[in-house]
Structures are given as structure tokens and as C-alpha cells.
Amino acid sequence: MRAPIGLATLLIAPAIASHHHPVHRHKDQSVLAVEDVTPLPHITISPDNRAHWMRTALQALRGLISPCPFAAFGTAIVNHTASTEGKLVCIGVNSQHQTGNPTHHGEITAISNCTSVLTDPNGPYRFSAQETYHAWKDLSLYTTAEPCPMCASAIRWAGFRELVYGTSIDTLVEYGWMQIDISSREVFERSPAFGNDKTIVGGVLTGETDPLFAWQFRHDAACPEGCRRDGAGTRCDPM
Numbered sequence: 001m002r003a004p005i006g007l008a009t010l011l012i013a014p015a016i017a018s019h020h021h022p023v024h025r026h027k028d029q030s031v032l033a034v035e036d037v038t039p040l041p042h043i044t045i046s047p048d049n050r051a052h053w054m055r056t057a058l059q060a061l062r063g064l065i066s067p068c069p070f071a072a073f074g075t076a077i078v079n080h081t082a083s084t085e086g087k088l089v090c091i092g093v094n095s096q097h098q099t100g101n102p103t104h105h106g107e108i109t110a111i112s113n114c115t116s117v118l119t120d121p122n123g124p125y126r127f128s129a130q131e132t133y134h135a136w137k138d139l140s141l142y143t144t145a146e147p148c149p150m151c152a153s154a155i156r157w158a159g160f161r162e163l164v165y166g167t168s169i170d171t172l173v174e175y176g177w178m179q180i181d182i183s184s185r186e187v188f189e190r191s192p193a194f195g196n197d198k199t200i201v202g203g204v205l206t207g208e209t210d211p212l213f214a215w216q217f218r219h220d221a222a223c224p225e226g227c228r229r230d231g232a233g234t235r236c237d238p239m
Contacts, residue, residue: 045084047204053078053086053142054166054205057106060091061144061212068227068236071096072212075110075143080161089139090114107143107151111158114139136160144209145172146202149180152187162199163188166209176217 053076061074073094078086092110096102118125118132127135140162141155146169155163163184173179185200214221215236223229223236230237 045080045086049085050142050164050201050204053088053140054144054164054209056088057091057142057144057166058205058208058212060093060106062226064091064093066227066238068215068224068238069093069212070216072209072224073106073143073145075106075141077110077114078140078142079138080140081138086140090117103150105148105151107141107147108154110141110143111154140164142204145169145213147184149182149187152182152184153191155184156187156191156194159194160198162201164201164204166203166205167213168202168206171206171210172213175214175221177213 056078057074057076059074060076061069061072071094075092077089077091079089080086090110090113092106092108092113094106095104095109098104115132117123118127118135119129120126125131136158137160139160141160142164143151143166145167146165147155147163148169152163165184169179169181169183173181184202188194188196188198188200211222212224215223219229219233226239227236228239229235
């Protein structure tokens with residue numbers, strides 16, 4: 001058997017292009033954390049650390065697409081088992097319009113990217129398919145918006161240690177996004193056979209994630225930082 005993922009050197013892979021709950025408010029008013037389904041044993045991850053990895057998911061969007069992507073769904077998959085600070089494994093962004101594949105949401109793309117990293121015969125892991133299949137339980141998935149039921153189900157099937165998201169499905173619907181109105185928490189709760197030892201943390205860094213989703217269907221909403229309205233006022237373009 002190869003070393004557990006928590007002991008391996010990690011590599012960043014290139015990316016292919018709810019309901020309301022009680023929250024704990026950190027001194028940074030944009031950092032919110034929903035109470036855990038089940039807290040992770042022996043691991044304490046600070047709100048500042050959560051914010052760091054959510055910004056990594058945001059940076060995946062800005063670095064790979066633009067400061068104002070239309071579908072601002074970015075994901076970072078992180079290993080917190082080696083240290084509470086975490087190590088980045090891979091990133092992914094929503095690439096439906098680039099590929100034409102409607103399942104290429106940010107979370108699905110990131111899972112695909114991580115699979116390539118873990119199984120790369122020339123990479124740091126060189127995991128077999130079976131070893132990769134069992135590696136997900138050591139990882140946390142950070143995503144800029146609450147996963148849709150398709151992605152939440154994929155996260156559940158993979159067995160991720162944690163799901164951490166920014167903007168909620170409720171907020172996306174409020175902003176005009178078409179969504180299947182089923183929360184990630186409901187998907188987790190309605191799959192008890194998968195166990196209840198996983199953690200969901202929602203509302204992380206919404207002060208930075210919410211504005212990325214507000215302008216697309218509300219022409220009076222401000223553009224994200226580094227962007228401005230086009231002449232018709234219907235689109236946000238990079239400055």
C-alpha cells in the first residue's frame with residue numbers, strides 16, 4: 001500500500017476549463033460557519049483558514065477565466081489531515097459552456113482533476129484506482145456556492161471528509177439563478193447509509209462570494225471588483 005494521502009507531497013492540478021441554518025459570526029463579518037453535522041475529531045480549523053481556502057477557490061476563477069465570470073462556481077480540494085492549515089490538491093471551475101457538457105460543474109471538474117493527479121504515473125502519488133477511490137475520505141471540498149443536488153450527491157458518493165461552501169442555494173435563487181431547490185444538507189441527511197460522520201460548513205466568506213453571483217440577472221447590481229458594466233448595462237466585463 002502507498003502512504004496515506006495525509007503523508008504525501010501534494011500537487012496542484014491544472015483545472016479544466018439552502019436552506020437557512022444558525023450561524024456563528026466571526027470577527028470578519030463575511031466569514032460565517034453553519035453548525036457541523038458531526039464535528040471532525042481532533043481537528044480544529046479556524047475561520048481564517050476556511051477563508052483562505054475559499055479564496056483559493058475564488059482565485060481559480062479569476063486566474064483561469066476572468067475577474068467576472070458569468071458562472072462563478074469555483075472549487076478547491078484540500079487535505080487537512082496532514083495539518084490543520086491544509087494542503088491544496090487540485091482546483092476546478094465550472095466549464096459547461098467551454099466543453100458543452102452540462103455536468104461540468106466546478107465540483108465535478110475538480111473531482112476529475114484530482115483523480116488525474118492521484119493516478120498520474122509520473123506524479124507524487126501514483127495511486128491505483130482502488131487507492132484513489134479510498135483517498136477522498138481524507139479531503140475537504142471548498143466551493144464558492146452550495147453544490148446543486150447532482151454535485152452534492154457526487155460529493156456524498158466520493159465520501160469527502162468535509163463540504164465547505166460560500167453562497168447558499170437560497171441566495172442563488174433570490175438572485176435569479178435557476179436551481180433545483182434541494183439543499184446539500186438535505187442530500188446528506190437523506191443518504192444515511194453513507195454515515196453521519198461528515199461535516200458541512202456553509203456561508204463561508206459570503207461577503208466575497210455573493211457579489212460574484214448577484215450581477216448576472218440583476219442589472220442594477222454592482223459588478224465584481226475589477227469589472228464594469230458594458231455599454232448596454234447587461235454584462236460585467238474586465239476593466
